Amino acid sequence: xxxxxxxxxxxxxLVSTAHADSDRKLESDIVVGKRYSFHSETLDEDHQYRVILxxxxxxQNRSRTYPxxxxxxxxxxxxxxxxxxxxxxxxxxxxxxxxxxxGIPSNxxxxxxxxxxxxxGLQGDERPELGQTGGAAKYRExxxxxxxxHIEKHYRTNGHNILIGHSFAGHFAINDMLSEDxxxxxxxxxxxxxxxxxxxxxRKLAALQKGHSLSxxxxxxxxxxxxxxxxxxxxxxxxxxxASLFEDFTALLMSRQLGNFSVRMDKFAREDHVSVITxxxxxxxxxxxxxYLPLQDEKPERSLALYIxxxxxxxxxxxxxxxxxxxxxxIGVNYPPxxxxxxxxxxxxxxxxxxxxxxxxxxxxLEYYPEHPTMWYGLAEYHEKRGNVPEALVAxxxxxxxxxxxxYAQGKIEELSKGVQ
Numbered sequence: 001x002x003x004x005x006x007x008x009x010x011x012x013x014l015v016s017t018a019h020a021d022s023d024r025k026l027e028s029d030i031v032v033g034k035r036y037s038f039h040s041e042t043l044d045e046d047h048q049y050r051v052i053l054x055x056x057x058x059x060q061n062r063s064r065t066y067p068x069x070x071x072x073x074x075x076x077x078x079x080x081x082x083x084x085x086x087x088x089x090x091x092x093x094x095x096x097x098x099x100x101x102x103g104i105p106s107n108x109x110x111x112x113x114x115x116x117x118x119x120x121g122l123q124g125d126e127r128p129e130l131g132q133t134g135g136a137a138k139y140r141e142x143x144x145x146x147x148x149x150h151i152e153k154h155y156r157t158n159g160h161n162i163l164i165g166h167s168f169a170g171h172f173a174i175n176d177m178l179s180e181d182x183x184x185x186x187x188x189x190x191x192x193x194x195x196x197x198x199x200x201x202x203r204k205l206a207a208l209q210k211g212h213s214l215s216x217x218x219x220x221x222x223x224x225x226x227x228x229x230x231x232x233x234x235x236x237x238x239x240x241x242x243a244s245l246f247e248d249f250t251a252l253l254m255s256r257q258l259g260n261f262s263v264r265m266d267k268f269a270r271e272d273h274v275s276v277i278t279x280x281x282x283x284x285x286x287x288x289x290x291x292y293l294p295l296q297d298e299k300p301e302r303s304l305a306l307y308i309x310x311x312x313x314x315x316x317x318x319x320x321x322x323x324x325x326x327x328x329x330x331i332g333v334n335y336p337p338x339x340x341x342x343x344x345x346x347x348x349x350x351x352x353x354x355x356x357x358x359x360x361x362x363x364x365x366l367e368y369y370p371e372h373p374t375m376w377y378g379l380a381e382y383h384e385k386r387g388n389v390p391e392a393l394v395a396x397x398x399x400x401x402x403x404x405x406x407x408y409a410q411g412k413i414e415e416l417s418k419g420v421q
Contacts, residue, residue, distance in 0.1 A: 032080060033101070038150060042142040045107050049147075050074060051155070052083045054090070054098035058156075060403070061339060063371035067099045067160035068151060069285075070143075070184070072113065072169035074103020078277070082164060085282050089289070094306060094340050096289035099162075100155055104147070106169075108132060112139040113165070113172040115204075116197040122242065133197075136172055144183050160333040162288055166190035166277055170221070171201065177219060178204050185333065188284030189221040191276050194245040202245070205252055214261035216332030220284035221250075221265045224276035243267075260332070262287070291330065294323035294341070306344070313345040314352070317360045320345075336368040346378045350385065358382055373403045380412070389416055 033052035040047055054066065069086060071078050082101050089096040106112040110133055117134030121127040148161065163184040165173035170192025177187045178201065194201055223246040250265045264287050268276050291297070295309050313319050320337040328334045342365040349358035359382055365375035380395035393416040399409040 032083065033103075038147065040142050040146055042138060042146055043107075047104060047107065047147075049102060049104040050076070050079050051151075052079060052101040052103075053155075054087070054100070057098050058100075060374075061369055061372045062156075062402075063369050064098075064339065065156045065158035067097060067162060067333070068155075068157050069099050069101045069162045069164060071101060071103040072163070072165040072172060073105060073109065073167075075105050076103075078164075078166070079103030081278055082281055085278070086285055089285055090340075093293075094338060095293045096285060097292065097335065097338065100151075100157065102151055106139070108135075109168055111135040113168040114196060115171065115175040116200050118197040118200075120198070122193075122195050136175055139172070140176060140179075140183060144181075148183070158333065158335075160185055160331075162186040162188070164188040164190070164281060164284070165192070167273065168193050168196070171196055174201050174219070174221070175204070177214070177217075178208065182215070182217075185217045185331075186288045187217070187219045187221075188281060188288070189219065190280040190284075191222055191224045191273050194249050195242060199245065202249055202252065205249065205256070208256065213259040214256075216260040216330075218262040218288050218331075219253075219264070220280070220287040221246075221263075222271075222276050222280040222283075223265070223267045224271045224273050225267055225269045226272040226275075260330070262290070291327055292335075292338075294319055310341070310345045310348050313341065313361070314349045314354060314357050317345070317357055317364060320361075320364065337364060339365065339369050339372060339374075342368075343374050343378070350378070350381055353385070355382065355385060371402060373399045373406065373409075376402065377409075392416055 033050045035048060035050050038047050038049060039045070057064075058066070069082055071082050079101055082103070086096065086099050086101060090098045110130060112135050114130075114133040115136040119126055119128070119130040119133070121130065151157065161184045163173045163176065163186070165171070165188070167190070170189035171194070173184070173187045173189045174192055174194075176183050192201075223243065225243055246265070246267065253263060264283075266280075266283065268279065271279060293309065295304055295312055320341060324335050324337045342361055346358055346361040346365065349355070349361060358378070362375065362378040362382055365372070365378065369375055376395050376398040380392045380399065383389070383392035383395060393413065396409050396412045396416065399406060400413060403409065
């Protein structure tokens, strides 16, 4: 009887779902990023990769260049997670710039991500699946000689390259960080395989001279501890060893002369090797771009709300140029004043009829982002408030040139043209 009831329920649900689906109108598919294929002469392989550009921003703000976040094991889920977190920090918090996300899976991650050949697993046992390890040097050359130049040729990049790697890919990231011919600027290592190759990374770090100073950049590294208190004695000892490896590596790295290289390492007691991914990427991006938002050092006990920051910028627009000059010097990459902060403060200044401050902000925006329609909108509104109709008309015409489908700008052109005839 129960089986019959369940079958009836299943049929009802199937019919009702099909009926509901027929009532729905699909307006459009949501497509995030694009997949491409690239042939590597170095590896003699074809590699697929995904590129996710900042939505709308990339096409509208054609005078802007962008940092690139390279995601190893860059399958859809890792790339989309990185994109979502980076987008939130940029779009809603203004605490990092808009960024290009490039996800690239390896054709053989065991081979490509490991710096030395070793067939010894985490628990000290022989692992046949590790037979092809030790190809990281060649994979690094693929990145240096082919893939990064390929991305920089096709997209507007600013030279700020960030690498995200998990597990063996985290091993790859730290190996590059410790190399004299370092490729990437910043590193987010998610629960990296510090155990691999008889603690190869620990030994490589120990071999660096005491006075060796890493160039400007940063590392954020996590360790997932959930599962350490397992009842299986072999796993228990292996995971305990993993935890102590993290402590040893952290202590040794912090004992080195880091100079302008910023390091943060966190342990997560309630996360496992997989669940720690999202949290590490989030905190890692925050660490890489720490200090991007101006005025945060003014009140270290709490973060200033964006509204308060905009009010302060309206009072003194030079806050933006001074801050981003200092930020660029600190991290070693040139970043102009954030466009969204210029725009928000400019709108606030116009709404409060602080026209001198608004004009200073608009001029700043036009200096750094001359191809962004928003900046010309600000100039047009400024001239309208000043009663400068011909100048406002010219600004709206520039908006229409940069954004031909902008109906509002076309309407303003028609309206103001009557006043100058």
